[in-house]
Amino acid sequence: MTSALTPDPELEALARRRLCDLTADVQPTQDLRRRCLSTSENRSAVAKANHSNVRRWLVAAAAACVIAAATVMFARPSDRDAETVVDRPVTPLPTAAQPPAVISNPVRPDTTTPGGGGKFEVLPAPPEPFGLLLASADGHIVALDTELIDPNYVDAGVRITGRGFIFDQMRNEWRAVNGGGAPFADAMVVGGEAEGFELLGVARTPESVGPQNEWRWSVWLSDFDGDGAVIAKPIGDIGSLNSYLDPTPPLFRAPNSDGRLALIAAHASTAPDAPLIVHEVFADGLRPLGPIESGTESRLRPLAVGAGRDGNLFLLTQEIDDSRGVSPVVLFEQTDSGWARRSQLPFPEAFAVWSQDRFVLVTNQAIVDGVSRVESGLGLLDPYSGAVGLLDPYSGSFEVVSDASVPGCEGWPGLAVTLTGDVYVESCGQFGFVDVDAATWETVDRRLDDGRELEQLARDGAGPAVAVARRPGEFDPNDPVGFDPNARVVILG
Amino acid sequence: MLSHQLSVPTRVAFVSGTFWSSGVSEQIEETVDSDKAPMTPEQMERIYVSESTRLVRVAYLMCGDHAEAEDVVAEAFAQCWRRWQTNPPDTPGGYLHRVVVNTAVRRMNRRRRTIPVDRAATVGAPDDRLTLLAALDTLAIDQRAVIVLRYFDDLSEHDVAELLDLRPGTVKSRAARGLRRLEASLRSTYEVTE
Numbered sequence: 001m002t003s004a005l006t007p008d009p010e011l012e013a014l015a016r017r018r019l020c021d022l023t024a025d026v027q028p029t030q031d032l033r034r035r036c037l038s039t040s041e042n043r044s045a046v047a048k049a050n051h052s053n054v055r056r057w058l059v060a061a062a063a064a065c066v067i068a069a070a071t072v073m074f075a076r077p078s079d080r081d082a083e084t085v086v087d088r089p090v091t092p093l094p095t096a097a098q099p100p101a102v103i104s105n106p107v108r109p110d111t112t113t114p115g116g117g118g119k120f121e122v123l124p125a126p127p128e129p130f131g132l133l134l135a136s137a138d139g140h141i142v143a144l145d146t147e148l149i150d151p152n153y154v155d156a157g158v159r160i161t162g163r164g165f166i167f168d169q170m171r172n173e174w175r176a177v178n179g180g181g182a183p184f185a186d187a188m189v190v191g192g193e194a195e196g197f198e199l200l201g202v203a204r205t206p207e208s209v210g211p212q213n214e215w216r217w218s219v220w221l222s223d224f225d226g227d228g229a230v231i232a233k234p235i236g237d238i239g240s241l242n243s244y245l246d247p248t249p250p251l252f253r254a255p256n257s258d259g260r261l262a263l264i265a266a267h268a269s270t271a272p273d274a275p276l277i278v279h280e281v282f283a284d285g286l287r288p289l290g291p292i293e294s295g296t297e298s299r300l301r302p303l304a305v306g307a308g309r310d311g312n313l314f315l316l317t318q319e320i321d322d323s324r325g326v327s328p329v330v331l332f333e334q335t336d337s338g339w340a341r342r343s344q345l346p347f348p349e350a351f352a353v354w355s356q357d358r359f360v361l362v363t364n365q366a367i368v369d370g371v372s373r374v375e376s377g378l379g380l381l382d383p384y385s386g387a388v389g390l391l392d393p394y395s396g397s398f399e400v401v402s403d404a405s406v407p408g409c410e411g412w413p414g415l416a417v418t419l420t421g422d423v424y425v426e427s428c429g430q431f432g433f434v435d436v437d438a439a440t441w442e443t444v445d446r447r448l449d450d451g452r453e454l455e456q457l458a459r460d461g462a463g464p465a466v467a468v469a470r471r472p473g474e475f476d477p478n479d480p481v482g483f484d485p486n487a488r489v490v491i492l493g
Numbered sequence: 494m495l496s497h498q499l500s501v502p503t504r505v506a507f508v509s510g511t512f513w514s515s516g517v518s519e520q521i522e523e524t525v526d527s528d529k530a531p532m533t534p535e536q537m538e539r540i541y542v543s544e545s546t547r548l549v550r551v552a553y554l555m556c557g558d559h560a561e562a563e564d565v566v567a568e569a570f571a572q573c574w575r576r577w578q579t580n581p582p583d584t585p586g587g588y589l590h591r592v593v594v595n596t597a598v599r600r601m602n603r604r605r606r607t608i609p610v611d612r613a614a615t616v617g618a619p620d621d622r623l624t625l626l627a628a629l630d631t632l633a634i635d636q637r638a639v640i641v642l643r644y645f646d647d648l649s650e651h652d653v654a655e656l657l658d659l660r661p662g663t664v665k666s667r668a669a670r671g672l673r674r675l676e677a678s679l680r681s682t683y684e685v686t687e
Contacts, residue, residue: 006665006669007665007668007669007672008669008672008673011672011673011675011676012644012668012672015640015644015672015675016644016645016647018625019554019625019640019641019644019645020645021621022554022621022622022625022626023550023553023554023645026549026550026553026559026562027546027549028545028546028549028563028566029563031563032545032549032563032566032567033541033545035563035567035570036537036541036545036566036567036570036571037534037537037538037541037570309560356564356567356568356571357564421568437599437600
């Protein structure tokens with residue numbers, strides 16, 4: 001006899017048997033092993049081994065490498081043909097070199113807990129001002145020196161010198177390191193260890209190769225030689241780009257089991273209908289992954305890249321159709337026969353980060369009646385709301401997880417997704433925190449105890465959420481170099 | 494460091510009342526507890542080897558989908574790895590188990606908000622597996638968690654209560670109601686298809 005609150009022993013026995021039978025052939029896949037352990041071993045042991053391999057390779061070719069790199073660094077890169085990219089099996093780029101302990105610093109006295117969005121951890125001040133803050137997917141935080149390309153001509157842009165500081169979480173201090181001194185226009189940190197860090201960057205040639213505003217772009221990698229010195233080496237050209245349409249070729253990170261680490265998407269030429277080409281980056285070359293054709297009157301602008309669980313790539317683009325005035329976000333998937341168009345989303349632009357097998361997107365616009373204009377987006381949003389959504393590339397479905405608004409924000413220049421899935425959004429100085437699981441949005445109080453205010457998220461978006469904090473009024477936002485001796489670095493979450 | 498090779502755990506090691514301090518988890522716990530050093534990748538791998546099969550199965554029963562179960566386990570490992578860099582737990586196996594269950598519950602709550610689950614509608618002939626999964630889908634998330642932990646993981650009512658932050662009496666009543674609901678669901682499925 002059993003009561004309503006007491007399980008029937010017969011049913012209990014049956015449940016035990018049926019549940020065990022149901023899972024008898026459920027086994028973890030090799031992919032799960034990679035996914036689970038890539039959070040640990042890939043960031044230390046495997047990465048270290050990879051790095052050792054690279055070092056051995058570099059030692060073996062040290063003289064030739066240095067000479068070649070120096071020769072190319074000071075040669076006219078425009079002599080190289082944009083189409084001569086490497087198309088052969090190559091050694092994977094070394095992955096990260098340290099465990100991601102940087103993001104798990106012990107709480108220190110200067111930690112502050114503002115209202116909403118979790119806690120901040122204010123790091124010690126870097127010894128010198130920095131112009132660019134980068135955070136790598138494996139947890140490295142790097143503050144880089146920048147300089148004007150031409151001090152007499154501000155619009156010429158900013159160059160990343162490669163000098164800088166990397167945060168040593170064990171000693172709780174910044175260490176001066178060298179990223180190779182490459183003439184980067186934009187860069188991402190792709191690894192690091194005791195001697196310094198590795199930068200993957202893009203650089204444009206110092207002269208125009210066509211009509212005004214056309215530039216030839218090359219990809220560079222800073223790497224260690226056998227003695228611990230850092231050099232930068234060009235590893236390939238990605239073509240000539242129109243600076244209006246492609247101000248800087250976007251760098252994406254898409255690590256997967258094959259060792260592919262980063263990808264760069266760029267158009268093959270400045271022609272209006274030029275296909276988009278994703279270049280896979282390896283330590284000694286680039287490999288194009290086939291063209292993605294756009295229409296005769298449309299142009300694809302890459303937004304983000306992700307590596308699916310089967311090793312296939314997903315590419316999120318904005319399709320700009322000048323004739324119709326529509327620019328939907330379109331998802332492509334890499335297949336055996338090329339890139340296949342998978343789905344189209346009902347908004348014209350988005351900031352996207354690949355995280356945990358899905359795209360996290362922030363958008364604040366929608367396409368209404370086939371015309372790109374700001375309107376009540378997604379049926380849920382007002383024009384000035386920030387919708388944070390998750391795009392499942394396997395089903396193509398887009399799920400809005402937060403549509404709360406941040407007052408006064410019309411753009412979304414910053415998006416960071418931490419390793420544990422926390423989402424931070426930054427816009428116009430406002431910071432927001434999205435709890436994806438709870439589908440809630442909190443505006444983060446960006447004021448720190450010391451009077452500084454969070455200003456901008458670090459570049460990258462798929463590692464620790466790191467922001468720059470400055471004292472109001474002590475920084476000239478029009479200063480293109482962005483040096484601020486009072487700036488601090490803050491880890492969010 | 495672990496001083497000896499760990500073997501794949503059996504469910505016997507987690508029989509009720511001994512879950513938090515028995516079997517492989519205990520071996521891992523002893524090592525981790527002794528020095529409180531950050532978890533090394535080698536330790537993590539051993540934990541993976543010893544725990545992954547059971548965790549995937551638990552997540553599978555919670556979610557009803559193998560791919561999603563692996564997502565849950567991968568997410569749990571990522572969370573634990575981060576936390577264990579500064580604060581390794583006394584019981585890594587138990588901690589990981591708790592994170593997997595909570596992650597699965599969160600995901601299922603979200604999934605129910607966004608995607609109506611109608612596995613039963615896809616079932617034609619009473620395939621035992623699909624039928625049972627469909628029956629599990631009819632349970633409330635918390636009820637399902639109790640059933641899985643109690644009757645697949647063989648945890649005691651006390652351990653289930655601790656893991657889900659419930660009172661043991663609540664676990665007992667949810668288990669009773671869940672079993673009856675499963676029985677009714679399975680019975681109706683078979684009656685309809687007969």
